[in-house]
Amino acid sequence: MQVTQSHDVTGHVDFVGAGPGDPELLTLKAIKAFESADIVLHDRLISAEILQLAGKTAVLVDVGKAGFGPSWKQADIDALLVDYATKGQRVVRLKSGDPTVFGRLDEEIEAVEAAGVPWQIVPGITAASAAVASIGQSLTQRGRNSSVRFLTGHDMKGFADHDWNALARPGAVAAIYMGKKSARFIQGRLIMHGADRATPITLVENASRPDQRILATDLDRLPNDLSAAEMDGPTLTFFGLAPRHAVQALTEFKKEHA
Amino acid sequence: MQVTQSHDVTGHVDFVGAGPGDPELLTLKAIKAFESADIVLHDRLISAEILQLAGKTAVLVDVGKAGFGPSWKQADIDALLVDYATKGQRVVRLKSGDPTVFGRLDEEIEAVEAAGVPWQIVPGITAASAAVASIGQSLTQRGRNSSVRFLTGHDMKGFADHDWNALARPGAVAAIYMGKKSARFIQGRLIMHGADRATPITLVENASRPDQRILATDLDRLPNDLSAAEMDGPTLTFFGLAPRHAVQALTEFKKEHA
Numbered sequence: 001m002q003v004t005q006s007h008d009v010t011g012h013v014d015f016v017g018a019g020p021g022d023p024e025l026l027t028l029k030a031i032k033a034f035e036s037a038d039i040v041l042h043d044r045l046i047s048a049e050i051l052q053l054a055g056k057t058a059v060l061v062d063v064g065k066a067g068f069g070p071s072w073k074q075a076d077i078d079a080l081l082v083d084y085a086t087k088g089q090r091v092v093r094l095k096s097g098d099p100t101v102f103g104r105l106d107e108e109i110e111a112v113e114a115a116g117v118p119w120q121i122v123p124g125i126t127a128a129s130a131a132v133a134s135i136g137q138s139l140t141q142r143g144r145n146s147s148v149r150f151l152t153g154h155d156m157k158g159f160a161d162h163d164w165n166a167l168a169r170p171g172a173v174a175a176i177y178m179g180k181k182s183a184r185f186i187q188g189r190l191i192m193h194g195a196d197r198a199t200p201i202t203l204v205e206n207a208s209r210p211d212q213r214i215l216a217t218d219l220d221r222l223p224n225d226l227s228a229a230e231m232d233g234p235t236l237t238f239f240g241l242a243p244r245h246a247v248q249a250l251t252e253f254k255k256e257h258a
Numbered sequence: 259m260q261v262t263q264s265h266d267v268t269g270h271v272d273f274v275g276a277g278p279g280d281p282e283l284l285t286l287k288a289i290k291a292f293e294s295a296d297i298v299l300h301d302r303l304i305s306a307e308i309l310q311l312a313g314k315t316a317v318l319v320d321v322g323k324a325g326f327g328p329s330w331k332q333a334d335i336d337a338l339l340v341d342y343a344t345k346g347q348r349v350v351r352l353k354s355g356d357p358t359v360f361g362r363l364d365e366e367i368e369a370v371e372a373a374g375v376p377w378q379i380v381p382g383i384t385a386a387s388a389a390v391a392s393i394g395q396s397l398t399q400r401g402r403n404s405s406v407r408f409l410t411g412h413d414m415k416g417f418a419d420h421d422w423n424a425l426a427r428p429g430a431v432a433a434i435y436m437g438k439k440s441a442r443f444i445q446g447r448l449i450m451h452g453a454d455r456a457t458p459i460t461l462v463e464n465a466s467r468p469d470q471r472i473l474a475t476d477l478d479r480l481p482n483d484l485s486a487a488e489m490d491g492p493t494l495t496f497f498g499l500a501p502r503h504a505v506q507a508l509t510e511f512k513k514e515h516a
Contacts, residue, residue, distance in 0.1 A: 028282040105396045133380070140358075152404050155404040
């Protein structure tokens with residue numbers, strides 16, 4: 001939402017999607033916002049290659065909620081955004097992926113809006129999009145699934161509950177964000193609701209980054225395979241999708257053994 | 259999926275997401291693929307501003323399925339991709355939005371793969387992402403919805419059927435692609451499954467383009483308001499989301515009249 005600046009001294013806040021990690025997956029619009037920023041407040045997971053694209057005079061502040069150093073509360077981030085912008089600074093609030101997908105954006109927008117600061121959202125490539133490209137699949141496919149769900153493994157109450165019954169149906173496809181810790185919970189819920197234990201599951205760690213790893217498994221083996229893989233980076237879990245070459249290999253295997 | 263070229267004369271195919279229309283919403287990776295392409299096969303809806311970014315010697319071919327001139331069949335497009343790539347050309351197959359989201363990508367990948375042509379997917383900003391940014395909302399929000407669905411209004415059998423029961427629940431959010439013609443069908447199904455007639459619905463026509471229009475309505479008024487608005491461009495329908503300022507206005511209205 002583009003809001004016109006009321007006068008020259010007013011700063012503004014751009015909520016910018018940094019994409020999944022590969023700097024080449026930034027949009028031109030994100031780069032422009034980034035290059036002209038006076039200050040960049042960024043999440044912990046933003047890669048160094050991306051932070052290097054900020055203008056030389058820009059101040060970079062890591063407001064990530066984990067890691068060493070003082071922990072940032074949401075209210076502190078909100079206050080910082082408003083503080084800089086009302087002093088006339090061009091603020092970029094840089095978030096991994098797309099800020100509108102599990103980006104916890106709304107509280108920050110509300111704070112900025114309440115202070116009368118102009119703002120806009122610059123969309124980014126969300127992790128599901130980069131991860132599915134890396135396995136050569138589509139999130140939707142004619143004749144297979146005419147919808148796709150983006151879920152989070154966690155919500156404010158702990159492991160997030162979902163419409164497991166619908167997900168358990170043949171052909172359903174979901175992209176699960178933050179699904180590692182809740183993998184066993186999700187497995188249990190889906191099997192309880194009748195999902196096929198052989199439903200393909202693919203995990204993509206560090207999608208689009210040089211250290212990207214792909215783990216192809218199924219619903220039955222998910223917790224064990226995930227535990228064995230020791231994935232430490234941000235990971236996207238696809239329910240109902242196998243990597244394209246694995247699909248082909250399986251089809252050929254079935255043909256040979258038919 | 260990056261596949262190494264076997265030898266120098268082999269061409270390749272990049273399936274590239276052009277984003278929703280604003281050239282600034284292209285990724286750097288898309289632009290690089292585009293600038294170095296020998297031939298670009300593009301959908302009908304790709305804007306002239308984006309096509310101008312192709313290298314000066316690139317051949318542009320509109321393989322859109324509507325409009326004047328001979329109609330392109332999917333098999334013809336598949337054959338053309340393979341034909342150019344096996345002649346050593348760098349082919350870009352440019353699709354609106356993100357090619358993995360309702361992009362009808364798989365048949366083309368299968369054709370290219372069967373011919374042994376290297377290929378990759380370059381993700382793009384999907385229409386839902388740009389459209390939700392334009393109304394200042396998030397696709398997901400803590401405490402409201404821990405999942406979001408991307409649906410299509412049409413599938414191969416006509417109006418697409420979905421898990422209406424789950425969608426009809428309070429707080430559900432969906433981004434409906436190609437939802438204009440099926441608006442009355444969707445309305446009927448959702449109301450039949452108990453959805454609140456006052457559920458906010460927002461339509462964004464030509465998201466991110468200069469001629470973008472936003473229509474804020476609700477489930478009850480959807481067919482009539484949509485008909486009156488005469489939206490001809492590609493339109494994204496949000497179920498369960500109102501534009502941020504309309505949300506605020508409504509909250510203030512309710513406060514004043516409480």
